[in-house]
Amino acid sequence: MLRREGLSKLTGRERYVDDLPLEDFLWGATVRSPSPRGRIAEIRFGGGVDWAEFVVVDHTDIPGRNAVYLMEYDQPALAPGYVRHVHEPVLLLAHPSRETLRRAIPEVEVVVDPDPPILDFRVVPGPEQIQYGSDNVLKRLEIKKGDVERALAEAPFVVEGVYETGAQEHVYLETQGMLAYLDGDVLVLHGSMQCPYYIVKALVPALDRPEELIRVIQAPTGGGFGGKEEFPSTLALHAALLALKSGKTVKVIYDRVEDMVATTKRHPARIRHRTGLDENGRLLAQDIEVILDGGAYVTLTPVVLSRAIIHAAGPYDCEHVRILGRAMFTNMVPFGAFRGFGNPQAHFAIERHMDVIAHRMGIDAIELRRINLIREGGTTATGQVIRDGVDRQAVLSRALELANFEKRRREHWVRNSEHRYLRRGIGAAMVYHGAGFTGSGEVVLASRLHVQGHPDGRVEVLAANIEMGQGTITIFTQIVADRLGYDPDDIVVAEPDTHRVPDSGPTVGSRTVMVVGRLLEVACDDLRRRTGLGAEARGAEVREAIVAWHIEHPEESLLGKARYEPPPGIEWDDEKYRGDAYGTFAWATQVADVEVDLRTYQVRVLDFVSVQEVGKVLNETLARGQIQGGVAQGVSWALLEECVWRDGAMENGQLTNYIIPTTCDLPPIRVEFMEVPYEFGAQGAKGIGELPLVGAAPAVLNAVAAATGREPAEIPLTPERLMVLLASDETRGGPE
Template sequence: MSIGADIPRLDGAAKLLGTAAFVDDERIAGVLHGVTIRSPVARGRIRAIRFDPSIDWSQFTIVDHRDLPGPNQLRLIDVDMPVLAATEVRYKHEPIALIAHRSPRAVREALHAVHVDVDPLPPVFDPRTPLTPELIQYGADNVFKRIDIRKGDPAAVFASAAYVIEGEYVTGAQEHVYLETNGMLAFHADNRLVVRGSMQCPYYVLDALTHAFARPRDAFRVVQTPVGGGFGGKEDFPSLLAVHAALLAEKAGRPVKFVYDRQEDMAVTPKRHPARIRHRTAADRDGRLLAMEVSVLMDGGAYVTLSPVVLSRGTIHAAGPYRCEHIHIHGETRLTNSTPYGAFRGFGAPQTLFAIERHMDVIADRLGLDPAELRRRNLLKPGDTLATGQVFRDDTDLVALLDNALMHADYTKKKSEHAGFNAQHGYMRRGIGFACFQHGSGFTGAGETYLASEVWVEGLPDGRVEVQTAQTDMGQGTTTILAQIAADRLGVSTDAVCVAQPDTSRVPNSGPTVASRTAMVVGRLVEQACDDLAAQLGAFAAQGTASPGERIRDWHARRPGTTLRGRARYVKPDTIQWDEKHYRGDAYAGFAWAVHVAEVEVDLRTFATRVTDYVALQEIGRVVNPTLARGQVQGGVAQGIGWALYEKVALEDGAMKNAQMTNYIIPGCADLPPIRVFFDEQPSPYGPRGAKGIGELPIDGPAPAVINAVCRATRAVVREIPMTPEDLMELHSRQHGRH
């Protein structure tokens, strides 16, 4: 019974002892150090790249767009982004050329001796900017993606509704601040270009290499080195860095390593999409939601990257976990000349869930209802449908989930205590707020069907089994839970299971490590591959008392030199139907559900907000490893509090200006409350032993829960995050007159 057990992280000892070798720890003879020559402006035409003659450039390897063997395109969803800008640049710091040298210091100093002359073109920095022809850079109107989700006939309802409540909510960019910055190593070995580095998706990297080099897959080998945090920041970007390293290694005929320092990593890599969300809601006198119109506008940055799917997840989550028969959600992601925005934990959902959960509190105030009562009247019940028409079939009782979370937080008592405290204290204000939300596990819509993920489980000659997937462990515990799932299914101890290092030369493509899909989707495939392995061994029960390990050893003894491999490939369950064209149907095989409650204290001397208590209750199906699951929740809450109150990306010419940890503030331990984590377990039919996804859910709720609490404490109406003390002071002075 290893599922549900607190198995210590399999990678824990190596990381504690410092023996885990991150890409920058890899020692390789004759390695060159690569750096990037970047655009000095947000948009323009490249006139010249000038190399200062004071430097002997013959000592350097130099690569530009002419060195690409294949098309100058980075293959992601689209191919609009060049690997190295050739004639035009679309964002500040866009890569134009690469140089490498034996000495990391010499190559860094040489950067100052390269000058890029660019004739500026007019940039767009705000996706709301009215378009004139010279600003158009993508399609007919700079729109990367449009999505409409329609249910019922909202327009007809608004005319007769007792209440119509409107609101606009704005969320900012966010930097991942993984501990390990981006790094990549490329070299030739065994007639292949080998790329090793920090990444979430080895097969995405492989696809990008095959495309840009116009070579078959077996010309490359992509290996994930231990990853010091990803949070989505290593989903799309490593493809670009891998092609850069490979181009230099190819031209130099020597190994090349790129390791960004913190400043470069913050300044040039993707961030969370900033979003602006408008709600218009019709409600009856009892507070029942009759109709919703939601419009979601995301800033995509300079190239498409993953924006269409971020928008997709964002719009699907935009109506929250509520019953409403008439909905129209319209979403757009538009180009700006900012650093391309990319994947970040939550992938569009934190933005739209912030909006709906703030808006629900605004509606409650308008109707004179307690925000908890408003939610109780509207939370989904079995048989209700979500915005896409997906039927809510879970056994989860969302009202009970809400009431349990409020009970753990002592909500009712705290509310009355705060009223007394706030009436007598000179400058401290206390409040309690919460958010109800969901997160879909796995790729959206038909995504998992297209991925057709494959997983292998191999019986080794020594009797152990090896789980072979492309799933990467970036600190979240993938390796450990996949071992637990296999051990559980095969009836062996987790010590008898090892998990292969993701390496495209020896693991199958089980899809990327993103989208809260590993536990549920890949975990289920691990179970199926175990079943296939067991079938090849023959039914265990029929062969007396021999253990699975003995049986595997016995199998090998009889067939020396052969491979014993159980396989599984994703097949869409018949119960899941999705219409991509109309955005109708089952958007996700399963949703995880949660209610988070935050208590805050606001100091009206400094307008600083401190979160003083936090309850996170979630229904994530079967919990595979309680300690790891709790860690995911606590980390997500910390990151969500950061997004709500501290982390402000200051942009200058569309690029991050405060690209240092002294000026981009993430909360530290002293800023965080006790984060009290509770699980409700309702097994899902689609995950291993009923597990669902958990990676992203915890960052969806903290921002609205905390900001709702701030609004209760101060009576300010906050519509925008991050909400720094400076922002709250401004709002306070606008709403209450001069300080």
């Protein structure tokens, strides 16, 4: 099935939040902190501006609790006299003219009496830098399996490595945007977002307003990648405060620079591995430490840390594992959700480390993976038994075959010995990703979904999950069409509107098809049952029964309902961090073939292969697009995307110098699927959207290692970093 809103997008008719026609409205804007930490001594309103024309909102205008609530109440909606990061929101302004507003913003001077900030999450903070608890640790988590100290002491080989990853900006092409207005007593928020109910959850305590008087509607959303998971709650709160104070419709649209410097990014990470092995390369012990930069507020950091440590040992079976995770408070812009949610950092480290181990021990890196890859009945670091019928060795083999791995490797050896300045290399990564919320997360969410049968026989999906390019509308249509034997034209997917749709959970974590899609199937079954039909009824029979039901029940609505139930046998201990962290995992092997130019230190990706086990492909074009787009983001995280920081501020907050790839910076991305249906996913599907980003960076860096004989351990591997690495005398051990 073709993307349902595809033509609307291709012809420019899709109306995003900034495209909606509005009359008599105000533009809203944010005045931000110039400083990473300190007391606001004074706010000066400059001369030359008629401030009486402006609506001005500060923290004293907040009717309820001054916080953007999601997990904690620590992040103020507007700084209450103290700031903890550069660009922290301090004041809001609104004016009918966008130009007048733009000119006014720099005329507001926020004077900060500075306190010493902590800007590097890797160093131990001094006493004057402590701002969270007694040690600035936002969250500490631990996984223990077996006896790692003893196993390491007894291991014949121990290999250590430290790996670092940088912040990454989402660069959704549509910047953040929100409208707020009053419809009678109901406050309406309409904008670009992934999680309408997160906004409700944040607005209720901050505005001290009952949930019934808050209505959140998602507008078509021009990309999210996690960047529109929690951040839009802040924006919605700001727009709401301006609308409540002015009594008018308020529109806030960030320009690209504001969007890049002031919103969340991927957590920077430092991950240390100490790995014990026997002579054959069998993993005996994995001692792992994961440190994340949390930034100035908690946001979703504890859950990102959780996903990072759960995946940190990689898709391998090892008897003795210890993973210590901690997320540090810093006076940086808060870091938040980004596609992969901690797992890309985790896999960059373990998958780069596997190649380092192989080189040190003189073992083939692929063979090292084959020896240790989780087998059917094997266990993960949390003790989850993997028994899903997936042939992981075959996933690996197929990717190597498609990439022509052995042949290319031999060709590269010959070519590299002959060429003056070009060095080629090929590298692989084996990765896995648990879809849906971690641990008991889905149980806590308790997602609900409805399917409504209308009097004319049409069926409408009522869910809070949104379309942001990944294909929700199309896939939901397909699932109903398949389940009820319906013509897609008779299926409507409702606009996510919290006054119409139940809370089916956030649109994150690769959960929409697997978890929510399954609920949709259950709701379809329930709808059919309520019309008096059996489970085999399809198509016209269902349609007629819906029409007949309405004739018998005038003025009533016919709803098929579903509520999340965990798959049987899933057990998770949140205290000990043991058990089934996810309902299931999906698996992938990714292979990168690169060329390094020793004159310019540029790395060009010549070929990329991604073989992904996805349970079941529901729509090949959409699934392929998810994988190609995820790979692209992973490759560019590895090579191009660097946030340049100065005193806690992002210096390169524009697309001129924060580089994302063009058509010429990427090769065709070759995709192949493997399908082993998952019993508890819609039509057997597993989550798909995050995994392709997870292995791209280590695959690319393993290829660079093969090309250069060095061991890069930090991304982004910009030409500058590569130059420094190649200038060092250190070559890796072991034969090439």
